[in-house]
Amino acid sequence: MELLAFGDTGWGDELFYATLMTIAVSITAMLIGFLFALIFTPLKLSKNKFLNLIANSYTTVIRGVPELLVIYLLFFGGTGAVMYVASIFGYNEYIEINAFITGAFSIGIISGAYSTEVFRGAIQSIDKGQFEAANVLGLNKFGKFFKIILPQTLRLAIPNLSNVWQITLKDTSLISVTGLVEIMRQSYIAAGSTRDPLFFYSFAAVLYLLLTFLSMKLINKLEVRYSRGY
Amino acid sequence: MDIELMVSSFPKLLGATVITLKLLSVSLVIGLFIGLIFAILRLNKNIFINRFAYGYSYIFRGTPLLVQIFIIYFGLGQIEYLRSTVLWVILKEPYWCAIIAFALNTGAYTSEILRSAFQTIKPGLIEAGKSLGISNKIIFYKIQIPIAIRQSLPAYGNEIILMMKGTSLASTVTLMDLTGVAKYIISTTFKPVEVFIVAGGIYLFMTFIIHNAIKYLEKKYSFN
Numbered sequence: 001m002e003l004l005a006f007g008d009t010g011w012g013d014e015l016f017y018a019t020l021m022t023i024a025v026s027i028t029a030m031l032i033g034f035l036f037a038l039i040f041t042p043l044k045l046s047k048n049k050f051l052n053l054i055a056n057s058y059t060t061v062i063r064g065v066p067e068l069l070v071i072y073l074l075f076f077g078g079t080g081a082v083m084y085v086a087s088i089f090g091y092n093e094y095i096e097i098n099a100f101i102t103g104a105f106s107i108g109i110i111s112g113a114y115s116t117e118v119f120r121g122a123i124q125s126i127d128k129g130q131f132e133a134a135n136v137l138g139l140n141k142f143g144k145f146f147k148i149i150l151p152q153t154l155r156l157a158i159p160n161l162s163n164v165w166q167i168t169l170k171d172t173s174l175i176s177v178t179g180l181v182e183i184m185r186q187s188y189i190a191a192g193s194t195r196d197p198l199f200f201y202s203f204a205a206v207l208y209l210l211l212t213f214l215s216m217k218l219i220n221k222l223e224v225r226y227s228r229g230y
Numbered sequence: 231m232d233i234e235l236m237v238s239s240f241p242k243l244l245g246a247t248v249i250t251l252k253l254l255s256v257s258l259v260i261g262l263f264i265g266l267i268f269a270i271l272r273l274n275k276n277i278f279i280n281r282f283a284y285g286y287s288y289i290f291r292g293t294p295l296l297v298q299i300f301i302i303y304f305g306l307g308q309i310e311y312l313r314s315t316v317l318w319v320i321l322k323e324p325y326w327c328a329i330i331a332f333a334l335n336t337g338a339y340t341s342e343i344l345r346s347a348f349q350t351i352k353p354g355l356i357e358a359g360k361s362l363g364i365s366n367k368i369i370f371y372k373i374q375i376p377i378a379i380r381q382s383l384p385a386y387g388n389e390i391i392l393m394m395k396g397t398s399l400a401s402t403v404t405l406m407d408l409t410g411v412a413k414y415i416i417s418t419t420f421k422p423v424e425v426f427i428v429a430g431g432i433y434l435f436m437t438f439i440i441h442n443a444i445k446y447l448e449k450k451y452s453f454n
Contacts, residue, residue, distance in 0.1 A: 064391070064437035065430040066398030068409050077422035166292075173294035177402070184296060191304065198305035205293040205301065212292040 003194060004203070011190045011200070018186035019207055025100065025182060026169045029107035033168065036112025041119040055116070062113035067106075067171050074106040075178045103175035103182075111168040118164060122156040123149065155226040162219040166212055173208070183207050236424045239415050243429050246411035247436075253325075253397045253407060257332035258390060264333060265340025272345045283341065290338035295396050298335055303327040303403045328400040336393045343389060347381035348374060380451045387444030391437050408432060 006012040036058075043055035062070065083095050126149060134144040176184035187204040191197035271283035290298065306312055306321050320326045351374055359369040401410030412429035416422045 061430065061434065064395075064434045066395040066409055066433060068398045068401065069412060069426060069429060069433070072409075072413050072416055073422050073426040076416050076420065077426070080422075170294040173296045174399075176296075184294070184300075188300075196308065198301065198308045201297055201301040201305050205289070205297045208293045208297060209289065 003190075003196065003199060011186070011194075014186055014190065015183070015203070015207070018181055018183045019211070021180070022169070022172055022182040022207075022211070025104050025107065025172045025175065025180070026165075028100075028104040029111050029172065030165060030168050032104060032108025033111030033115045033164070036109060037115035037119050040112070040116040041123070044116060044120045045123060059113045059116055062110055063117075067110050067174050068177070070110060071103075071106045071174055071177065074102055074109075078102050078105075099175075099178050099180040103172070103178055103180045107168060107171050107175060110171060111164055114164045114167060115161065118157050118160040119153065121160070122153045125156055126152050151226070158219065158223050158226055162216065162223075165215060165219065169211060169215065170208065232419075232421050232424050235415075235419060235421055236428050239425060240428055242415065243408060243411055243425075243432060246406055246408045247432055249400075249406065250394070250397050250408040251436075253328060253332065253400055253405075254390075254394050257329050257336060257397075258393060260329070260333035261336035261340055261393070264337030265344055268337065268341035269344035269348060272341065273348055287338040287341050290335050291342070295331065295335050295399055296402065299328060299331040299399055299403055302331045324400075324403040324405050328397075328403055328405060332393065332396060332400075335396065336389060339389050339392075340386065343382045343385045344378055347378040347385075350381060351377050380448075380453075383444060383448050383451070387440065387448075390440050390444070394433070394436055394440065 004010050004012040004015070006016075040055045040058055043051040044059075046052060046055075078097055079095065082097060086092075086095060130148055130152065131144070134148040139147065172182060173184040176182060176188065179185065181189075183204050187200040191200040194200070268283045268286060271279050272287075274280055274283075302321075303324060306327075312318060312321060320330075355373055355377065356369060359373050364372075397407060398409035400407045401413060404410075406414070408429055412425050416425045419425070
């Protein structure tokens, strides 16, 4: 228990902040994923073959290639890509991208591919009559989407999105390879300096279990909320 | 775009693919066995056995695979007692540590897949077997297991693909699998895009093969 003490003698406070970091990265990645889903779901549902192809390549590649490989691509290639874009605008200094941004972005791309599939499935399973009814009521495009389609999509999507969240949360452990100090990285550091890897990695496992358990509780509440009326 | 690097790294990456495939196939076979045992335990009416099987799958599905590998590879070596037993022959090898972690992980997911498959078997099929005077044992082996396997094929196909991607974590415990070699080439040449295209292409090709193989099996064993 001394190992987990707060302050200079133990690793309690370090691990606590690392847990907060994991939560922060997971939420940011999930939101970035939603952003990707917002772009790619309409492309998937579009009737244009070319747009379909773009969206399908995105989801197929990301879901067929290991997460670690995607992280390495962005970790080693991210700086180069950003500097290239900056050089087009005439900025030639070295740019260092923060590990948090690289990490959240790479996990976000991965989580976005899964979210896209979930939203596509949810929208496709909404009854055609709902779209027609919205038209008959004379709602404009925004009203139709936000008042009729979106609430129903959310209800159908939440159970699957909770799976995406679990995947995203667990995937954040992989960005420890880029040096961002989240649970996994902090346990690695603590295990190295105390020579007690069994204890610290097991404790990391407990922290992850706690996070998945608590988030499931929260999501179940959301599910109940969005299923009102059914 | 450095085409030359892509061509020269292709054979190296292909060689590493052999290790990826070995890790995948060995852990899938062991994992399927573990999954089947735990699925049967989950259906047991004894609450302790039931809870034990549920706890196993909950822990392995609720924690990242990376943590599991690290506990087995770095953690277990710390126990003095283990170092003196025969088990140490296996546990000191990163290859076997990775396989143990993968097998336990995929076993947890497989047990959930098989359990839900067992539970969705129509009771009428079992009753039909009973009314024909077939013994419970034979009903289990000849009726329940074949139907459960057919039912779980689509979900199990996804699990195989997820596991294939999971084997990339072997590179974190010094194994030179496809991702390990890709990372090595990236960090020595600083050409991430080229290497990603080749390595990612190999992974995608494997995903494609697995996907179609499962589809073929699904069709072959479909009820209609």
